[in-house]
Amino acid sequence: xxxxxxxxxxxxxxxxxxxxxxxxxxxxxxxxxxxxxxxxxxxxxxxxxxxxxxxxxxxxxxxxxxxxxxxxxxxxxxxxxxxxxxxxxxxxxxxxxxxxxxxxxxxxxxxxxxxxxxxxxxxxxxxxxxxxxxxxxxxxxxxxxxxxxxxxxxxxxxxxxxxxxxxxxxxxxxxxxxxxxxxxxxxxxxxxxxxxxxxxxxxxxxxxxxxxxxxxxxxxxxxxxxxxxxxxxxxxxxxx
Numbered sequence: 001x002x003x004x005x006x007x008x009x010x011x012x013x014x015x016x017x018x019x020x021x022x023x024x025x026x027x028x029x030x031x032x033x034x035x036x037x038x039x040x041x042x043x044x045x046x047x048x049x050x051x052x053x054x055x056x057x058x059x060x061x062x063x064x065x066x067x068x069x070x071x072x073x074x075x076x077x078x079x080x081x082x083x084x085x086x087x088x089x090x091x092x093x094x095x096x097x098x099x100x101x102x103x104x105x106x107x108x109x110x111x112x113x114x115x116x117x118x119x120x121x122x123x124x125x126x127x128x129x130x131x132x133x134x135x136x137x138x139x140x141x142x143x144x145x146x147x148x149x150x151x152x153x154x155x156x157x158x159x160x161x162x163x164x165x166x167x168x169x170x171x172x173x174x175x176x177x178x179x180x181x182x183x184x185x186x187x188x189x190x191x192x193x194x195x196x197x198x199x200x201x202x203x204x205x206x207x208x209x210x211x212x213x214x215x216x217x218x219x220x221x222x223x224x225x226x227x228x229x230x231x232x233x234x235x236x237x238x239x240x
Contacts, residue, residue: 016087023083028076035068038075039148042155045127049135050144057145067148074156078119081112103177111170114222118166119159121218126158130211165200165219172226183231186223193223 031038043056050056058064085108093101138144175181186193194216201215 013091016091020080020084020087023080024073024077027080028073031072031076032069035072039068039071039152042071043148043151045123046131046146046151048128049131050146051135051138054144056148056151058149059147060149063147063149067152071152078116081115085112107170107173111167114166114170115163118163121166121214122158122162126162126211126214127155129214130158133210162215165215166222168219168222169226169229172223173230176230183227186227186230190223194220197223 047056058067089104089108092104096104135144172186176183176186197219198212198216200219201212
């Protein structure tokens with residue numbers, strides 16, 4: 001008795017999910033020994049600007065142990081994203097047409113690269129400027145002592161925000177490819193897009209003009225890049 005198509009798909013899905021989980025666990029196991037080093041690297045943008053005599057603290061008794069491992073798991077998941085996306089691709093590829101495959105493959109690769117670029121931009125550019133601003137803005141009679149768990153949550157939120165913001169070109173291409181809009185229509189909406197970029201920057205970044213601008217300007221430039229790439233894609237998608 002042969003398996004039903006639904007059962008075969010479920011078995012295939014389970015296999016792909018298991019491989020993705022194994023990839024994350026494997027990377028985590030390889031990095032676990034370096035958990036404290038990874039946290040020191042993450043905390044460097046803050047530590048550089050802490051006032052003399054200040055240091056990070058842990059307000060929870062278990063935080064010094066669990067916080068670095070929480071970061072290590074997040075890093076492991078981020079590094080395993082290419083493998084996870086490959087498993088997703090291997091599962092959905094058989095159901096796609098040839099012309100759809102030509103679109104999806106570069107979009108998956110570029111979305112991964114853009115997310116990494118967004119995180120790198122946040123770490124090397126945004127965080128140092130934001131930490132410098134926050135430390136300088138602290139009142140003279142306030143002792144700055146940041147909790148390690150709160151700092152991790154704050155930084156991860158920044159990383160996710162900038163990682164998603166850098167996906168703008170992929171979103172633009174998908175909108176054009178799916179027929180939701182056209183490059184000409186998006187160009188007419190450019191002023192609204194710029195306003196939206198600064199609004200998103202205001203909502204997703206720390207409350208200072210520098211961080212907001214550092215998110216808004218790349219989003220606008222990435223929007224323009226998405227328009228250029230989308231203009232190349234649309235004629236090809238009209239061909240069978």
